[in-house]
Amino acid sequence: MRLQDKVAIVAGAGSRGPGMGNGKATAILFAREGAKVVAADLNLDAAQETVAIIESEGGEAMAYQADVTKEPEAKGLVDATVAKYGKLDILFNNVGIGLGGLGLGVTSEDWDTVMRVNLKSILFMCKYAVPRMIENGGGAIVNNASMAAFYAHPMYAYSVSKAGVVAFTRCLAGTLASNRIRVNCVAPGFMDTPMVASIMNEDRIRDVEARVPLRRHGTGEETAAAVLFLASDEASYITGHTICVDGGLSIR
Ligand SMILES: NC(=O)c1ccc[n+]([C@@H]2O[C@H](COP(=O)([O-])OP(=O)(O)OC[C@H]3O[C@@H](n4cnc5c(N)ncnc54)[C@H](O)[C@@H]3O)[C@@H](O)[C@H]2O)c1
DSSP states (O other), X not given: OTXXXXXXXXXXXXXXXXXXXXXXXXXXXXXXXXXXXXXXXXXXXHHHHXXXXXXXXXXXXXXXXXXXXXXXXXXXXXXXXXXXXXXXXXXXXXXXXXXXXXXXXXXXXXXXXHHIIIIIHHHHHHHHHXXXXXXXXXXXXXXXXXXXXXXXXXXXXXXHHHXXXXXXXXXXXXXHGGGTEEEEEEEEOSBOSGGGGGGOSHHHHHHHHHHSTTOSOBOHHHHHHHHHHHHSGGGTTOOSOEEEESTTGGXX
């Protein structure tokens, strides 16, 4: 029980389709490890599905509907968490989308949407979570970036936004270390999750087997294991860092 007596928010705790995404798997794992989890999602049904799994395993969780790209809704989520469970120890910022044309073909609207969803969601959640963590004597924030932050990725807006997540993580970690708040990132690589179900086919599977040293896709549960480590006291001397959950892609 590595998160015994902790209170955690997972922003983007549902999953966009059947199966196990990164946020859903993390919310479930946090609860298995003893945390009380606020499973927040734009899609209340998706959040409730995650909560139903947690409760079926004997865990404690609350579903909460919020669009965390809207500042008042991010604030409302943090306030509701503290009202329900009395404090906030852990925040996992999982909300993120990939969208738009490739390369310079990306439209202005798609560029703005990706930046808004992938970066403002984290800014607003941190803005309201951090004061609560300071009140509480410390905390841990984990942001979901992507290996797309580090490579010449064809979806420019996605790649640039995720590089922003890594930079934001470092900025915040530097500022908050004296408040005993650690801030880290995970960077998943090729994961077999509902997010990529529409582009999952034999060609992609063969491509991933050829490019990834571990010769397969990763899973939402494997992302969740890294998030759990960073959120737990086992990572008590780690801040401002990014763990690549990528089957070795980054060493090739
Ligand atoms: N292949 C992969 O799965 C992969 C690889 C690298 C990085 N990532 C990152 O992982 C994250 C998504 O992982 P997932 O598997 O949980 O995805 P998912 O899309 O299945 O689930 C994300 C959840 O976030 C919710 N959401 C979207 N916008 C929201 C908003 N504005 N406010 C609140 N909730 C919102 C959705 O309704 C959905 O339920 C993203 O940040 C993505 O960039 C994923």
